Amino acid sequence: MTDSPLLLQELLRKTASGDSAAFAELYKQTAGKLFGVAIRIAGRGEVAEDALQECFVLVWQRAADYDPMRGAAMSWLIAIMRNCTIDRLRRRATRPEGHATTEEALSRLAAPDTASKGIELRALKDCLGELDEQPRQAVLLAYLYGLTREELAARLAVPVGTVKSWIRRSLDRLRRCLDR
């Protein structure tokens, strides 16, 4: 997979003007990574596949909304992919089990597709490292695997109210750490 942010941006711009060949090329370039995100959250199977399909339907319909000044094309695509996956996951009663630990998941990450995202990943890991162990687990389990508050409470053996306040405080600390 080639990962040229400028190329993706160009493909999105053409997609917005109704160029279906550019759209097909955009799919070829990005569907693999996006599918990887969907699989990590929803597990292998129907949910991840349906979410990927829905994601690209939305990309075609909303390509004109992408604003290059606000971030990389890949980031825009990832946000849509995550939303589609989580929405579909929430409508299912059953969920994938047996996730890798958050530490394993983080250590298994490939180098991000751009150097700047690599630097940001290091900063994110550093700031996550400043959180207490259990609140950090709650934040990471939610982001990596799409766990709900209730699932987090069960997994970490604490009341839902505790999970809520951990997350609230952790997100606040993370923001202050990352923005400084």
Place this chain on the structure above:
Amino acid sequence: MNYDSPELREQLAAEYVLGTMPALVRRRFERLLAGDAALRRAVEDWHARFDPIDHGAMAEEPPARVWRGVERELALPRPAAQAGWFSSLAFWRGATLAAAAVAAAAIVYVAVRPTPQATVVAVLSDDKGEPGWIATSSGRGGDVDIAPVRQVAIDATHAFELWAIAEGKPRPLGLLQPAPGRKLAVEAALVPANGVLAVSLEPAGGSPTGLPTGPVEYKGAVLPRD
């Protein structure tokens, strides 16, 4: 809730991105987002804080049926002078029409018993190929009626919304009542000749954005008219 509080706005944006909001709160927040550019920016900022994790996700080759599904759902125009990879589009469109025609024949026979002269415009099936809705026309210039072919359960907080999709752009046609005997009449001119009819699951009252916000539960190609 006071959505003007900066702390609360920041907190909601963060939890939306983290994905921990319950489904209903998520939907309500998305409706709020649609009309609040500053809140959308707060969400984008939170995505940017966390997404280095996803930029590092391991790529996995998706099965070919995913792209075919995208093409089918959007009824994409076939790119000119493209061979090979793109030629699958024509094949799949043909296959969809054929499958829809077979399904249509079966349904008309066993389930609907259309009035004389009614022609089938489209059969809208779920992702397992089970027909859920049938669109029929009773003659030239008349309305197209969309009726359920079976009872479909839906809760009071959701609605089925009908869309016409032509050249990949959806256009809302109205809300459907999933009870036998209830039908939605749509002006025939709003049903695109080479397009797709689709039904998405939306919040009660329909999509707040004018575009489908929920999953497409049923869809079917508009059959060629003579």
